Amino acid sequence: MRKGLFAICSVLLVLVVSIAALGPGCTPTTGTIEVKATLDGSPWTGAVSYTLTGPGAAAPTVINGSSVPGSHSADAGNWTCAYVSGGPGAFVGITTSPTQSVTAGGTIGFTLNFVTPTEVDAYVTFDSWSINGTPVPGGATYWVGPGTIIDATYKEGVTGNNTGQPVTVHETSWLTVHNTGTDGMGEGPVITLHVVNGLGAVKTDPPSDVSNQQATVEGVPKPICAKVDLPACTEVHLDAEADLEQEVGTAYTKTINWMRVPAGVVILVDDGAVVFDVESIGAWETFTLVSYACVEVGEGFEDTDPSNDCCVASSMITIGFVPPGP
Secondary structure (H helix, E strand, O other), X not given: OHHHHHHHHHHHHHHHHHHHHHOHHHOOOEEEEEEEEXXXXXXXXXXXXXXXXXXXXXXXXXXXXXXXXXXXXXXXXEEEEEEEEEOXXXXXXXXXXXXXXXXXXXXXXXXXXXXXXXXEEEEEEEEEEEEOOEEEOOOOEEEEOOOOEEEEEEEEEEEEOOOOOEEEEEEEEEEEEEEEEEOOOOOOOOEEEEEOOOEOOEEEEOOOEEEEEEEEEOOEEOOOOOEEEEOEOOEEEEEEEEEEEEEOOOEEEEEEEEEEOOOOOOOOEOOOOOOEEEEEOOOOEEEEEEEEEEEEEOOOEEEOOHHHOEOOOOOOEEEEEOOOOO
């Protein structure tokens, strides 16, 4: 009798253990996210802000981290890590990938990578105005006909001990346009510009790769074909922003083909491309131009002398439109 009772109890115990093992309380539903950091390829520990964004029932779940290494419990699904601020140097990226998938019971890792910034000095100065590629003195009035390109050149570069090292330079160049009216008398119709932002409108000698070129008006990005009105007696600030890949120790001459008076044909790509076309202008109307520029080195570099990152405003030139003859 005791043997039979023992056998029954043993079977019941096995069933209870089996049911417990299959029960939902023992099946993991979350995984683990580990966040680390490196400085120049070596492990780094300290304060750095980052976010982890993952799945949620009604909205994405966001986990805020403030130091590394850090470990976080996370629901199964795709999670994205994003750097916010802090860290030991210049942030250069996340490995192995900024977005990874968490599985129940599994572990994934994000590594925030930093480098010690290379010390350099970026500089820019205004050089000269040009009309159809020929330099002209400032402080003068130039009467031009259809198809004329007004451009400006700037001297710029990045100096430092790492000669030849590539560096991304973000550059913003401004053009202040003042519609002075008919023959400079302060009265006249609105001058209308057309945003072209043509590839080749911003270029350097020696050549450097130009990317993220953007035309803006009063600091607001404008799409290609947007119209820009220049009322009489009103200053309007036009901008051209771009990222240029340059080399430390090389001196560059940058040319911006700022605008072309009515030509009838929009040139988007080549040396005749411009940032803005003058779409409509009355006979004998005039406008003035003043330009300056600023440069900023990209990630991984530290500018040791910000005082020469922006140049002083150029001399003013006046452009007057001469209509074509009969």
